[in-house]
Amino acid sequence: MKSLINKWNNKLVKTSCVLAAAALLSPAAFAGTMTSKTVEPVAPVEEDPFVTGTLSFIADTHFISYGFDVWGGGNDFDDVLFHPSLELVFNLGGGLSAIIGTWWDVNDKAESSIGSNVQEIDVWAGLSYATGPVTFTLLYQEWIYAGDAERIVDFKVAFDHFLAPSILVHGRVDNGLGLDNGVVGVLGIAPSIEAGPVTISFPITAAAATEDFHGGDAGFAYASAGVAASIPLVEHVNLSLGVTGYYTNDSVIPTNPDDAFITGFAGIVVTF
Missing domain, CATH: 1.10.287 (Helix Hairpins)
Structure with missing residues (x-):
């Protein structure tokens, strides 16, 4: 025991x-x-949205199409043109995006073949591919006006650089309006600065056209320089406004009433 x-x-x-x-x-x-x-919490990786878009309601003093003063405003413009637009971008992954959009010209300058005061409706669709600092964009467009359509293929190369340089080849490939097919090449830069919440940009372009694209000779077509500001109002809504000065070559664009003129715009831009 x-x-x-x-x-x-x-x-x-x-x-x-x-x-x-x-x-x-x-x-x-x-x-x-x-x-x-x-263990520190791991922040969730934010994925890019599948769809982004831009909706604009812009009032313009002129309608300028690659140097051509469509409504002949020149330096004696006395009317305001309304140009709403919508573009949607679909993120397909791997730097590839699909694009669709539309732009309207609304005014009472002439009797509309579309209805009301809608003088022109442009629609487009295409693809964009971004790799490193370079973005390539290819668009097919239908410009519907005067009872028919002008058909366009645009190819643009843009660079992510503080000068924002770009090269655009704009080709008229088919139309039922009696216009000659041809090409306009545009070189551009658009440097910008931040002034508090306001973004100020300085777009500058120079362009050349093939013979009879605007009813004149081939060669230098126009140059432009401007200043534009984007001012935030509320989240995703900005006030956009600016002025642009043009110099056009009357041997290449013979129908403009003035070789040199100034244009302006103002409006609301919604991003989502």
Whole structure:
């Protein structure tokens, strides 16, 4: 019996020693001297939205189409033209995007073949591919006016640089309006600066056209320089306004009433 009691006593002593050692080695026993590692929460990766868009409601003093003063405003313009537009961009992944859009010319300059005061409706669709600092965009367009359509293919290369340089090849490939097919090439830059919440840009372009594209000779067609501002009003809504000066070559664009003139615009741009 004594042997059995001694075994139980020895077992209790060992158990007490183990519990005491565990208590001494627990984190609480080293309070103030031992720090524990905490796992930082991993922020979720924000994915680019599948669809983004731009909706614009712009009032213009002129309608200028690659240097051509469509409504002949020149320096004696006395009317305001309304030009709403909508463009949607679909993110297809891997730098590839699909684009669709429309632009309208609304005014009372002439009797409309479309209806009301809608003089022209342009629609387009195409693809854009971004790789590194370069973005390539290819668009097919239908410019619907005067009871028929002008068909356009545009190819643009834009560079992510502080000067925002770009090269655009604008080709008229088919039409039922008696216009000659041809090409206009446009070189442009559009550097910008931030002034608080306001973005100010300085677009500059120079262009050349093939023979009879605007009813004249081939060669230098026009140059333009302007200043534009984008002013945030509320989230995703900006006030956009600016002025642009044009110089056009009357041997290439013979129908403009003035070779040099100034245009202006103002309106609301909604991004989503």
